[in-house]
Amino acid sequence: MIYTITLNPSLDYVVRVNDFQVGGMNRCSEEQIYVGGKGINVSLILHQLGIENEALGFVAGFTGGEIIRLLDKAQVKHNFITLKEGMSRINMKLKSGEETEINGRGPYLEVKDLIELEQQLECMKEGDFLILAGSIPSTLPSDTYEQLVKKFSSRGIACIVDATKDLLLNVLPYGPFLIKPNHHELGELFDMELKTHEEVIPYAKKLQEKGARNVLVSMAGLGAVLVTEDGTVLTHEGIDGKVKNSVGAGDSMVAGFIAGYKVSGDFKEALKMGMAAGSATAFEEDLATGEQIKSLFHKL
Numbered sequence: 001m002i003y004t005i006t007l008n009p010s011l012d013y014v015v016r017v018n019d020f021q022v023g024g025m026n027r028c029s030e031e032q033i034y035v036g037g038k039g040i041n042v043s044l045i046l047h048q049l050g051i052e053n054e055a056l057g058f059v060a061g062f063t064g065g066e067i068i069r070l071l072d073k074a075q076v077k078h079n080f081i082t083l084k085e086g087m088s089r090i091n092m093k094l095k096s097g098e099e100t101e102i103n104g105r106g107p108y109l110e111v112k113d114l115i116e117l118e119q120q121l122e123c124m125k126e127g128d129f130l131i132l133a134g135s136i137p138s139t140l141p142s143d144t145y146e147q148l149v150k151k152f153s154s155r156g157i158a159c160i161v162d163a164t165k166d167l168l169l170n171v172l173p174y175g176p177f178l179i180k181p182n183h184h185e186l187g188e189l190f191d192m193e194l195k196t197h198e199e200v201i202p203y204a205k206k207l208q209e210k211g212a213r214n215v216l217v218s219m220a221g222l223g224a225v226l227v228t229e230d231g232t233v234l235t236h237e238g239i240d241g242k243v244k245n246s247v248g249a250g251d252s253m254v255a256g257f258i259a260g261y262k263v264s265g266d267f268k269e270a271l272k273m274g275m276a277a278g279s280a281t282a283f284e285e286d287l288a289t290g291e292q293i294k295s296l297f298h299k300l
């Protein structure tokens with residue numbers, strides 16, 4: 001079974017504003033609301049690809065209610081814990097030539113809330129996958145992901161972490177099955193600017209030396225690099241197409257990769273499915289559908 005955790009899910013409010021004026025009164029020409037948060041996006045894409053999974057995490061308030069309604073509508077299996085106080089966040093995605101994002105803070109979460117989540121995870125068995133994706137609320141200890149990976153990796157559960165900076169670095173000694181920084185996040189860890197596959201490879205290997213079993217580095221329109229636990233380095237060129245909304249492309253890539261790996265057991269196929277899922281989402285307004293992903297996969 002695959003479980004995704006989204007500690008701080010969101011409603012993504014995507015607005016298009018022509019000629020956005022800072023400090024001025026702007027009106028949007030288009031607006032959409034999507035359910036969001038990295039783990040939830042992974043669950044949505046896995047479901048689209050016919051891979052059984054369950055989305056876990058915390059919701060609160062009227063926005064939390066809408067998150068649950070949208071997950072039900074998408075027929076994604078979920079078991080979110082409802083917090084008594086606060087409201088799930090609204091993340092603003094402003095499209096005006098460039099993409100600008102303002103991600104909300106979210107409700108107040110405490111360590112005691114995490115205990116309930118850990119109890120839900122006790123049912124996991126060896127061979128299951130646990131996907132930890134996105135930022136964690138500022139009220140939780142910064143070692144939250146680290147503690148979860150430490151506990152569950154040692155039980156033979158394949159942990160996948162999509163996070164940034166210390167949140168990512170600190171899980172490495174506990175042998176996560178996969179991490180997926182993008183090339184900017186990877187460069188940030190080493191105070192470097194990485195622009196090509198060749199530049200990315202040695203730094204991806206450094207994260208592997210620190211303990212990650214497999215390192216997938218996404219590079220937006222430039223494709224991706226994968227360093228696998230059997231010592232292979234695989235690269236994939238970027239896929240050409242018209243980008244409509246790249247929010248969720250990274251999450252789609254993680255989901256596609258895991259779906260491809262689960263079905264084939266082959267890293268090359270997994271990378272191809274990850275690429276197809278990431279790019280199919282970048283080429284759509286919302287997350288891509290299973291059909292769009294498979295159609296792109298067959299063209300690669």
Ligand SMILES: Nc1ncnc2c1ncn2[C@@H]1O[C@H](COP(=O)(O)OP(=O)(O)O)[C@@H](O)[C@H]1O
Nearest residue numbers: 182218219220221223249250253275278279282
């Ligand atoms: N501009 C783009 N053109 C084509 N594919 C894209 C583009 N942006 C993202 N993708 C696809 O989505 C994947 C993840 O995107 P990326 O932006 O690197 O991740 P993140 O959203 O985590 O920053 C890429 O490896 C690629 O497959």
Ligand SMILES: O=P(O)(O)OC[C@H]1O[C@](O)(COP(=O)(O)O)[C@@H](O)[C@@H]1O
Nearest residue numbers: 036037038091134135248249250251
């Ligand atoms: O948890 P964070 O880091 O604030 O990110 C949450 C945001 O990330 C997303 O999951 C999209 O992530 P990606 O574009 O990196 O795939 C949005 O749906 C959500 O608003």
